[in-house]
Amino acid sequence: MTNVDKSYITDAFKSLQDSICDSIESMDGGSSFKHDDWDREGGGGGRTRVITGGNVIEKGGVNFSAVYGDTPVKITDALGLNSGQFYATGVSIVLHPSNPHVPIIHMNIRYFEMSDGTWWFGGGIDLTPHYVIPNDAKYFHQQLKAVCDKHYPTYYSEFKPWADEYFFIKHRNESRGIGGIFFDRLTEKDEISKNDRFEFVQDVGRIFSPTYHEIVQRNRDKSYSDAHKKWQLLRRGRYVEFNLVYDKGTKFGLDTGGRVESILMSLPPHTDWDYDYQPPSNSPEEKTLTFLKKPIDWLTHPNGLAD
């Protein structure tokens, strides 16, 4: 059996970053990733990959990092850890498409270990459509359920509600999007080995490209108006609010002196905030908001809404 140690995991995450970047470039067809490699003062570094001005992607990033060193007190306190050396590696993706009919997508997989032997995996995938289309939401959740079911019978039923809870914008009383799966601090448990956890996390990474590409294909050629674009910019405002007010990865990165431009590549290229914007009655925009009020079981949701 493979020794699932940090260098093995790190190499696998790097390969995954490469293959996802290739896949996005090929799907987009109009732009390619700019490469920014960086070193961290306290140890380690990262490979930031940013794509802008594509046929599909207006701005997006596929970031890899592997950082290590003395664990800041802020981290040991926040995570309830003993002091010591940490090692953290992961891949983080946020893609902002130009067409408002194509959803924003986010994926993250990460591995963390301490010098005392503590370790865990975390991550997830979630989708933020500017216009919610139940058929697409169903497809998205079917894909996630399939990858979960392949690894453990209760993964989807645990990780889907976790995403609903995590990606909730409390002050707006509104979900960021249609959720997905979210998990954190997955370690050995009962019959689930470290290798099992790692295989699962890798499969989450592998499902990213085919799943998003299918949703892109369904929507990329739809025409859109200025009103659609305006709505997209307002929804991106909510995305910013979530990331800057609530997102733990963002706060963690900013608090601990991470590379700011890599962390904040998640922010949209253009964003609007209108005072007290209310979508017209019975508009697709208003309909989308009704889908964000509470968690929905998209697998069984009646497909009542034509896009």
Added chain:
Amino acid sequence: MTNVDKSYITDAFKSLQDSICDSIESMDGGSSFKHDDWDREGGGGGRTRVITGGNVIEKGGVNFSAVYGDTPVKITDALGLNSGQFYATGVSIVLHPSNPHVPIIHMNIRYFEMSDGTWWFGGGIDLTPHYVIPNDAKYFHQQLKAVCDKHYPTYYSEFKPWADEYFFIKHRNESRGIGGIFFDRLTEKDEISKNDRFEFVQDVGRIFSPTYHEIVQRNRDKSYSDAHKKWQLLRRGRYVEFNLVYDKGTKFGLDTGGRVESILMSLPPHTDWDYDYQPPSNSPEEKTLTFLKKPIDWLTHPNGLAD
């Protein structure tokens, strides 16, 4: 001598909101305030005034509120208070001009008291130019120093550094703008009475309009290019980062269930985030960044930069 109680203070803050709105409308000449009055479930409410699409102001708000009721535990914990009833009233202003040569301005004055008799005033004014002009920064700080000096000899030397510290965007290692004055929890002290504090806070409110109008007059007719506008949108991104990541008033409001649209009227109408944007060498944009690296004594700063 006047009884400076909460209803007296509340009425004065309301009048100030009215006079500032009148003054901004007259200065702008192209738009007027939309009035939104609202009630708070637990007690009190507010008068939100928002202006958009003006000759000068692209989006701005002048908000008054007076709220009271049981003090949420989050507040008593955060402020180190005994449980009981609170009363809080204040005026908050943020103006985002359309011309990048006109600075963003923020002003807030507030009064807080508890049923056990604890009370304080807080507030301040600060300026966020997209392009820093030392002459304007000097004028701005002269105005603030004058109002401080009128009331207490050490006010400016205390409240100016407080603003420098408060309006600092740690993760960017950059000040939000050229600062101003900031103060909090001003209560009776030595020979300074409650009435003295109140007169000072009112004067801060009164200096707002003439000071901002002078700076607007100096810059409103300057022509600007797409590049100037782009820079403005990027600087607004920093404003969003400050308000959502650090600003205590915003966090406090969101945490305690304040009216979200009134709190977030401070967010700019259009905002950009470019990955790792670097201004050209020796450009006015790069020059502006050099002014934001550390606190500057604008009163004595050599006026080396032509605008």
